[in-house]
Amino acid sequence: MAVEAARRPRKSGGTAPLQALLWRRPWLRAALLLLPPLGWFVVIYLASLGLLLITAFWQINDFTTQIEQVWNLNNFQTILLDPTYRLIIGRTVVLATAVTITDAAIAFPFAYFMARVASRRTQRLLFAAVLLPLWASYLARVYSWILILNHSGLLNWSMQSIGLPAPNLGYTNVAMWIVFSYIWLPFMIVPTYSAMERVPESLMEAAADLGARRWRAVRDVVLPLALPGVVAGSIFTFSLTLGDFITPVLVGGAGSTFIGNVVYSNVGIANNIPFAAALATVPVAIMAVYLIIAKRLGAFEAL
Amino acid sequence: MNTLEAGSGIRFRLATMAAGAIIMLTACGSTGTTPGVTLQQPPTAGMKPPTTIGPGEGALKLIAWEGYVDRSWKQPSIASFEKDTGCKVTAKYAGSSDEMVALMAGGGGGQYDMVSASGDADLRLIYSGDVRPMNPDLIPDFQYFQTYFKSPPYNTINGIHYGISLQWGPNVLMYNTTKFPIKPTSWGVLYDPANRGLITVPDNPIQIADAALYLSATTPSLGIKDPYELTQKQFDAAVTLLKQQRPLVKKYWPSAGDEISLFSSGDAMVGAAWPYQTSTLKAAKKPVADTIPTEGATGWGDTWMLATNAPHPNCAYLWTKWISAPQAQAQQAVIYGETPVNTHACALMEVMSPGSCAQYHADAPGTYFDTIKFWKTPVATCNDGTKVCIPYTQWRTAWTSIIS
Amino acid sequence: MESYWARMALRIWAALVLLFLFIPIVIILLYAFNSSNIETWPLPGLSTRWLASTWQDPEIQQALVLSLQAGLAATGLALVLGSMAAFAIHRTSFFGRDVVSLLFILPLALPGIVTGIALNSFFNFTGITLSILTIVVGHTTFCIVVVYNNVLARLRRTQGSLIEAAMDLGANGIQTFRDITLPLIATSVVAGAMLAFALSFDEVIVTTFTAGAQNTLPIWIFGAIRLGQRLPEVNVVVSFVILVTIIPVIIAARLTGGSGIARTGR
Numbered sequence: 001m002a003v004e005a006a007r008r009p010r011k012s013g014g015t016a017p018l019q020a021l022l023w024r025r026p027w028l029r030a031a032l033l034l035l036p037p038l039g040w041f042v043v044i045y046l047a048s049l050g051l052l053l054i055t056a057f058w059q060i061n062d063f064t065t066q067i068e069q070v071w072n073l074n075n076f077q078t079i080l081l082d083p084t085y086r087l088i089i090g091r092t093v094v095l096a097t098a099v100t101i102t103d104a105a106i107a108f109p110f111a112y113f114m115a116r117v118a119s120r121r122t123q124r125l126l127f128a129a130v131l132l133p134l135w136a137s138y139l140a141r142v143y144s145w146i147l148i149l150n151h152s153g154l155l156n157w158s159m160q161s162i163g164l165p166a167p168n169l170g171y172t173n174v175a176m177w178i179v180f181s182y183i184w185l186p187f188m189i190v191p192t193y194s195a196m197e198r199v200p201e202s203l204m205e206a207a208a209d210l211g212a213r214r215w216r217a218v219r220d221v222v223l224p225l226a227l228p229g230v231v232a233g234s235i236f237t238f239s240l241t242l243g244d245f246i247t248p249v250l251v252g253g254a255g256s257t258f259i260g261n262v263v264y265s266n267v268g269i270a271n272n273i274p275f276a277a278a279l280a281t282v283p284v285a286i287m288a289v290y291l292i293i294a295k296r297l298g299a300f301e302a303l
Numbered sequence: 304m305n306t307l308e309a310g311s312g313i314r315f316r317l318a319t320m321a322a323g324a325i326i327m328l329t330a331c332g333s334t335g336t337t338p339g340v341t342l343q344q345p346p347t348a349g350m351k352p353p354t355t356i357g358p359g360e361g362a363l364k365l366i367a368w369e370g371y372v373d374r375s376w377k378q379p380s381i382a383s384f385e386k387d388t389g390c391k392v393t394a395k396y397a398g399s400s401d402e403m404v405a406l407m408a409g410g411g412g413g414q415y416d417m418v419s420a421s422g423d424a425d426l427r428l429i430y431s432g433d434v435r436p437m438n439p440d441l442i443p444d445f446q447y448f449q450t451y452f453k454s455p456p457y458n459t460i461n462g463i464h465y466g467i468s469l470q471w472g473p474n475v476l477m478y479n480t481t482k483f484p485i486k487p488t489s490w491g492v493l494y495d496p497a498n499r500g501l502i503t504v505p506d507n508p509i510q511i512a513d514a515a516l517y518l519s520a521t522t523p524s525l526g527i528k529d530p531y532e533l534t535q536k537q538f539d540a541a542v543t544l545l546k547q548q549r550p551l552v553k554k555y556w557p558s559a560g561d562e563i564s565l566f567s568s569g570d571a572m573v574g575a576a577w578p579y580q581t582s583t584l585k586a587a588k589k590p591v592a593d594t595i596p597t598e599g600a601t602g603w604g605d606t607w608m609l610a611t612n613a614p615h616p617n618c619a620y621l622w623t624k625w626i627s628a629p630q631a632q633a634q635q636a637v638i639y640g641e642t643p644v645n646t647h648a649c650a651l652m653e654v655m656s657p658g659s660c661a662q663y664h665a666d667a668p669g670t671y672f673d674t675i676k677f678w679k680t681p682v683a684t685c686n687d688g689t690k691v692c693i694p695y696t697q698w699r700t701a702w703t704s705i706i707s
Numbered sequence: 708m709e710s711y712w713a714r715m716a717l718r719i720w721a722a723l724v725l726l727f728l729f730i731p732i733v734i735i736l737l738y739a740f741n742s743s744n745i746e747t748w749p750l751p752g753l754s755t756r757w758l759a760s761t762w763q764d765p766e767i768q769q770a771l772v773l774s775l776q777a778g779l780a781a782t783g784l785a786l787v788l789g790s791m792a793a794f795a796i797h798r799t800s801f802f803g804r805d806v807v808s809l810l811f812i813l814p815l816a817l818p819g820i821v822t823g824i825a826l827n828s829f830f831n832f833t834g835i836t837l838s839i840l841t842i843v844v845g846h847t848t849f850c851i852v853v854v855y856n857n858v859l860a861r862l863r864r865t866q867g868s869l870i871e872a873a874m875d876l877g878a879n880g881i882q883t884f885r886d887i888t889l890p891l892i893a894t895s896v897v898a899g900a901m902l903a904f905a906l907s908f909d910e911v912i913v914t915t916f917t918a919g920a921q922n923t924l925p926i927w928i929f930g931a932i933r934l935g936q937r938l939p940e941v942n943v944v945v946s947f948v949i950l951v952t953i954i955p956v957i958i959a960a961r962l963t964g965g966s967g968i969a970r971t972g973r
Contacts, residue, residue: 019880033795034807037788037851041810045848048825049817055828066408066431067831084704091707110724113717126721128960133728135956137909139928140945144731146932147738151569152747154734168500170570171554185728214710243818246911250932254552257707263820265557267916270699271405273828280821287818364920369934393766395920396934413836414920560935567935568746583936587745 056278060271067273075278085262089282092258095173096241099180100234103188106181107233111189112222115196116204127193134186142247145179146170149251171253179251180241187240188233195229196222228298235287235294242283259283346432347611348463356441356620363390363618366397366406366418368605369559370579370639371469378634384625390618398558399507400424400678401699407433411610416619418610419469421603422457423509423678429458429465434608436463441620444627444645449668452644457679458606466608467623470632472641472663473602473675474513475593477576477584479566489596490517492573494544499551503565503574506555508695508702509678513575513601514541514548516676520598530601531681538693538701545705555706559583566591578640593640595674602675636663642671732949739946744939761943770927777839777923778907781846785903788847789854790896796855797862814849822848823916830917837919845917846907853906854899861895894962901955901962909952924948 022029056076058069079085114126133141148154150170159166169175199222207217245260252261259282266276365372372394374381385391395415397403400423407418410433420428428434439445445453445467452468459465478487482501490513493502504510515530518540527537553571556562562580565571567589581593607626609619625631632643633651642663643652649660664671685692742752761767796808814822826845830837869891873883911925918926924944931941 022880030795030798033791037792037795037811037855038807040788040848040851044826044829044844045814045822046810048829049821051829051832052821052825082700082704084707088707106724106727109717109720113721117714117717118721126725129725130728131956131960132953133732135905135909135952136732137925137945137948137952139909139911139925139932140735140949141731143928143932143941143945144735144738147746147748148731148734150564153568154748157748168570170568171565182727182731185724214713239816239818243820244912245820246929249557253554254549254706257703260818260820262703263824264915267405267824267827269399269402269405269557271401271408273824273831276824277828280818280824283818284821287816393920396930412919558933560933564935 052277053281055274056281058274060274075275078275079278079282085279088257088262089259091173092242092260092283093286095177095180095258096238098177099184099241100188100237102177102181103185103237104192104230104234106185107188107192108226108230111192111196111226111229112218114189114193115199116201116222127190130186130189138183139246141183142179142250145175145182146250149175149178171251171256173252173256175251175253176247176256179247180237180244183247184237184240187236188230191229191232192226193229195232196226199225231294231297235291238290239283239287242286243280343430345429345460345465347429347435347465348461350435350611352436352438353441353616353620354438356624357617359388359390359618359621360615361389361391361618363392363417363615363622364415365392365394365622366403366411366415367394368419368577368579369396369398370577370583371419371605371635373635373638376631376634376638379625379631384622388618388621388625390615390621392622396558396560398556398561399505400509401507404428404431404433407610409433410435410612413612413614415610416613416615417622418608419605420466420608421605421678422455423603423680425457425466425606425608427680428608429460433611434465435611435613436465437467437609437620437623439464439467442467442624442627444624444629444632444647447629447647448627448644449646452604455604455606457604458608466606467627468644469605469607469626470636470639470641470643471602471604471675471677472578472639473595473600475576475578475581475600476596477562477566477574477581477591477593479569479572480590480592482572486592486594487573487596488594490598491521493575494548494551496551498573500553501572502548502552503554503556503562503571504548504552505575506557506706508698509601510575511538511541511545511698511702512676512678512681514544516601517598518544529686530676531679532685532692533681534685534691535693538697542701542705549705582638582640599674599676601678603678636665642668735942736946736949739942741939741942746938757939757943761940764940766922767924767927767940767944770922770924773839773842773921774908774924777842777846778904780843781850781907782900782903784843784847785850785854786896786900789851789899789903790858790892792851792855793858793862797859798867811852811855814852819912820916823913826913827916837917839921841917841919842914842921842923845913846910849910849913850903850907853903854896857895857899857902858892861892865891898959898962901959905952905955905959909948 022032055067057071057073058067059072059074060066061068079089114123118126146153150156151166151168153170155169156166169178203221203225204217207221208214212220243260245258245264248256248258248261249264252258259279263276263279266272266279372381372392381392395406397406400421403418403420404424404427406415407420407428408431411418418424418428418434420434439453448468452471454462454464455468458468476487476490476492478492483492492498493504494517504513511533512530515527515533515537518525518537519527519530522540525537525540527533533541554561554565556565556574559577559580562571562574562576563583565574566580566584567587576593578593581591584591607623609616613619626635627645629645629647629651632645632648633655635641636643636648637652637655637659640663642665643649649665652660652663652665660666681693681695681698683692683694684690737750737753738746739757740753740755741750742754742756743750745751792811796804796811822845826841826848827837830841835841865888869887870883873887878886909925910923911929914923914926915929922930925948928941928944928948931937931944
């Protein structure tokens with residue numbers, strides 16, 4: 001094929017100088033290629049984020065709900081000083097932490113099985129099996145849990161069939177914890193598995209040679225080396241829980257006011273976009289701090 | 304029906320609402336002179352409504368309460384409306400007045416044509432310029448409306464109509480008849496710790512008025528006369544009551560459908576509702592019923608309003624014509640559980656469901672009207688002119704702290 | 708090697724986790740064939756009666772068409788822009804390259820609600836009416852990231868020497884691209900497109916804030932779940948969405964050997 005390419009007559013002088021120029025100056029080629037996508041991002045996405053940040057410093061006229069471009073810190077003051085919002089933010093962070101810990105606990109043995117016990121073929125099958133639910137419609141899976149957890153759903157019926165009292169988990173924070181742990185679980189399994197897979201068996205054999213029992217080897221060798229993977233997974237579980245509003249709206253009950261649904265109702269119902277914007281900076285700030293810590297723990301290499 | 308006698312109670316109610324409207328306007332930045340005879344002109348007052356209805360534009364986008372654009376209507380059906388006018392109807396359902404105001408921002412944003420707004424949203428929509436004047440002469444049934452609903456102060460300013468009245472009704476106490484075989488007689492059942500985990504109430508700051516209404520009967524020393532005009536002390540009492548209620552609530556429902564799901568699955572057994580939820584659940588053979596307790600009830604009067612930037616105004620007028628006709632009014636009233644404004648609807652309601660005309664007081668609204676404290680936007684200036692009442696923004700902030 | 712009991716325990720744990728992951732999906736697929744319209748468990752019986760009424764519902768048809776249109780448009784745009792970005796980042800190092808790389812990850816790294824309200828306030832501020840155009844803009848923004856990741860990953864695995872060899876043999880830029888580069892990255896481009904489409908078809912958080920009065924299928928589902936009136940149809944639609952999003956992903960996995968979808972995740 002390359003020989004034929006050589007035999008093909010050279011293209012006329014028109015494009016050759018241009019191509020030569022681009023070859024000699026690779027940054028020019030990069031710049032031309034980069035311009036449209038970068039342009040899109042800067043003009044639309046970055047501008048939107050910047051505008052959102054600016055809007056957080058504005059306020060709305062209470063009667064007409066029009067945005068007034070009056071600079072003030074009221075929104076941030078409310079968020080920081082009003083105990084209601086401290087409660088909401090605290091509750092969201094606690095839930096996100098609970099979900100992260102749960103997912104890590106479920107994922108670790110599973111990833112260990114995948115990486116160190118299962119055969120190669122089983123590994124591939126399991127990998128595909130774990131990713132499949134991730135792509136099977138988020139709304140569908142949340143809705144399915146509503147049907148399972150509510151008063152006349154699968155869970156209550158199963159418990160009652162075996163003689164136990166019905167747990168009545170519908171519309172509670174426990175329900176939210178279950179649903180979030182379920183939805184984000186594949187996000188935790190994949191990086192943990194990747195990290196664990198990279199731990200060479202020779203290290204485990206060395207530990208055994210040095211007299212360590214198996215579970216000690218796991219604790220002292222596998223765990224520290226797989227930790228970056230767990231932290232990488234936790235970035236997803238933590239950040240996705242912080243910003244979600246669909247699950248609190250559909251699955252949550254009376255005590256389920258989280259950052260996500262307060263932002264959502266401030267936009268859609270109270271039309272108070274400045275306040276929603278101010279509140280939305282909170283998960284961004286929390287995630288920025290979390291990402292810095294995660295980078296220290298080496299999670300970025302595991303992504 | 305003797306409109307004079309039946310209307311006296313309503314006239315008083317309307318006068319209070321009118322006063323409220325005037326006071327609201329002075330509170331919102333008019334010149335500050337004496338509460339006036341002429342009200343401040345809304346921004347769209349100058350937009351002259353059409354004198355004839357042109358041809359339909361082929362589509363109609365409505366913001367409505369659930370049950371106000373119901374495809375299960377048979378006689379007449381929405382499909383027949385679409386066939387006769389060529390206007391294809393799509394409805395966006397909103398769960399609260401706040402949501403309707405938010406959706407209508409920017410005159411409907413060029414997306415929506417009409418909104419079925421309640422009294423506490425109307426003035427906000429009018430004064431932000433999101434709705435425009437309508438011509439009642441284009442609605443043949445307008446002449447048969449009950450007099451008071453032809454020009455209620457919440458949708459008519461200085462003689463200009465910013466919408467056509469639709470229906471009105473109460474917020475009711477709905478309960479599961481298996482769990483509560485004896486009908487509850489007081490709103491207190493919603494505040495009773497014995498019903499922990501079975502209660503549901505609307506996720507709407509205006510609920511504070513319902514708590515205030517309950518307190519006006521149980522704690523007369525607070526001196527609550529109007530549940531929408533509360534002094535700091537009265538407001539705090541209502542908020543405290545709601546905070547005590549919070550651990551008992553299963554879920555705060557943001558839309559009618561949410562409450563229907565809660566009662567359907569058995570997760571909630573008693574709660575504040577609209578008659579629509581009861582009738583929908585009854586149609587699904589669920590054991591529910593509703594009642595208006597002894598303390599009275601809050602309620603709403605709805606108006607179809609035309610968006611300033613409506614893309615399909617002719618279809619909008621055709622719809623208003625259609626929905627104001629006696630048969631459509633009767634059908635909506637019976638199926639939803641509310642009271643029509645068209646006086647000719649009563650006889651047709653009797654045909655559809657004998658006794659419904661009397662049940663919903665369509666024939667003699669007077670005293671029934673008086674027992675309902677209709678939704679209106681709370682403002683800082685009270686009825687007596689003093690400025691000690693709590694405005695709606697504080698209701699919103701308090702509500703967020705209640706439910707969190 | 709682990710002890711026999713440890714291996715057995717791990718196997719059981721793995722089986723339980725798989726059950727946990729798949730039971731809800733199976734349940735919702737079952738509910739689509741519920742013979743009654745009351746959503747209680749156990750199901751009274753199975754029937755296909757809701758399939759026809761769902762298919763013929765004009766609202767659902769409109770939502771489906773809108774979802775398809777938005778998905779195809781966003782995927783198309785993202786293909787072009789994402790590939791261009793991947794090429795630019797891959798072969799050249801320039802000042803600020805890391806920053807630009809981080810920029811391209813942002814739409815997936817930031818919570819969806821932040822992207823959603825940011826775009827919403829942008830459109831409000833510039834006076835752009837919310838319509839299918841704004842939906843496409845929102846979807847394209849994160850679809851670019853998916854395509855970019857896939858193409859970049861593949862580019863990193865291709866040997867630069869092949870390109871240089873072709874050029875040594877006299878092929879100019881266009882010929883090299885057409886005959887060498889394109890076939891090498893083709894499957895990753897297609898995989899990126901499949902994933903982008905799947906992402907766009909199921910997206911609800913950003914779309915809630917960038918859609919006007921229109922309904923894409925996920926927005927319709929969200930509203931219908933809350934309306935509570937047409938749950939049988941919701942079950943059918945939701946099962947349909949599961950199938951439509953899974954199939955492109957399976958194709959993408961085949962094309963990239965599994966690595967592409969793992970890197971981008973959700």
